[in-house]
Amino acid sequence: MGDTLREQDGPAAALPHHAVVGLGAGPANLSLAALGGDHVPGGIVLFERREGPAWHPGLLRTGTQLQTSWIKDLVSLADPCNRFSFLNYLVSTGRIYAFLHAQYESIPRLEFARYLGWAAKELGTVRYGSCIRAVDFAGGRFVLSGSDGSPVATADHVVFGLGTRPDLPPCFAGRQIAGVVQAENLDQYLSTVPSLPYEQVIVVGGGQTGAEAVLGLLQRGFRDIRWIGRRQWFAPMDESPSANDFYRPTYLRFFQGLPQAVRERYVAEQTLTSDGISMATLQQLYQVNYEAYLRDGRSPVMMLPGRNVVRAAERDGAVALWCERDWGGQERHAARHVVMATGRRAAPLPLSDRLLSMMETDAASGEPAVESDYSVRWKHSETHRMYVQNRSRLGHGLADPNLSLLAVRSAIIVNSLLERRVFDIKDEQMNTVWA
Ligand SMILES: Cc1cc2nc3c(=O)[nH]c(=O)nc-3n(C[C@H](O)[C@H](O)[C@H](O)COP(=O)(O)OP(=O)(O)OC[C@H]3O[C@@H](n4cnc5c(N)ncnc54)[C@H](O)[C@@H]3O)c2cc1C
Incomplete structure (x- = not known):
């Protein structure tokens, strides 16, 4: 392994190096880049395999709507003054009045897709047409390789936001x-x-x-x-007020502390809330x-x-x-x-065998063991962090695959990456007592 490290160190040293990179530019990593970008030198760079902005492009038919309030945008639940809010998108694009007068209870899915495209453009750190086929760790940094197998960039920390792909019986x-x-x-x-x-x-x-x-x-x-x-x-x-309580930071903390068998049962029982x-x-x-x-x-x-x-x-x-x-x-x-x-089902993680061998994984699923701050337990996690978004519904509950706590999850990751409380996640007036 030592030889391989030295072999890869040379070419990797000449590659563009980033403090934090995200793989995938869906809502999860866009939220992270929007909340964390200003706190990381050079911003958070996202590698996206698609050629341009898109969000579930084949499922934006007329009449399809977001199942989540637009207030739960990329940033507002953690940082309502952030410039990447949905409200700023509407005002900046000059459509706020037309939008309000259309009197939506739920916004069109197409509008959310447009909002994500706007945020990506404003961020300016999304690298489209960049499918990452492998992530390795060599020479004290993560090495990202593209479709043809050649390394394209290195990073200190990596956040996987690869989303899902259709599953079949x-x-x-x-x-x-x-x-x-x-x-x-x-x-x-x-x-x-x-x-x-x-x-x-x-x-x-x-x-x-x-x-x-x-x-x-x-x-x-x-x-x-x-x-x-x-x-x-x-x-x-089930969108009742009591079901929606599962989508609160307080419940998230409660859920993360439950024994695995209880979490499994709860996720199964709560499925229809999602x-x-x-x-x-x-x-x-x-x-x-x-x-x-x-x-x-x-x-x-x-x-x-x-x-x-x-x-x-x-x-x-x-x-x-x-x-x-x-x-x-x-x-x-x-x-x-x-x-x-x-x-x-979750898209496969593009990890080299070497990196995989340094990670703690769940014996049954093969998925990485994920901490409450969404970091992965692995050999060098003290100095080089890996985080995963949207692939741990058993560990973090049904909010994980959803948009509801998108900004909260990103805020937790930013706080963890920077090792300080950049965002204060407040959730007062909890009338339901879980424990
Ligand atoms: C049609 C539809 C509607 C939904 N509506 C709602 C809703 O209203 N409310 C709600 O809470 N949830 C909803 N969801 C569930 C969930 O919130 C969304 O799927 C959301 O897009 C998940 O965000 P994500 O960033 O984790 O993943 P994705 O949006 O899937 O983004 C992942 C990105 O990673 C890219 N990628 C994958 N592999 C690589 C690679 N190797 N290299 C580089 N890039 C890569 C993909 O191209 C993709 O752009 C919906 C899901 C679907 C399918």
């Missing part, structure tokens, strides 16, 4: 089946495939993305849609389905809850799906187009 693993499309590619797919409105389409996945895919198909004129979900019902998100369908989306879908029946004598959407897709195959130019039913037995559905909206 095991029966689809490693297979390309013609006619099966990810929900985020649906619009693009339909613009290239000749399809008739009366053709059958199956949507698999009973969450928000599945519901939006069904609505999107209805808007395009499809009239024979089967919607398959695993739960007993297409469950709405992963349910917006009530507005459900109502819209039910109303479109109802009105279509009035007009055509037939509802376009057949809801099929309580079914788990266990097998998929191409059959006579269509896709056949076999579903295990909650109440026993299997049934088969077939359609020319199948839209998959079956959840997301």
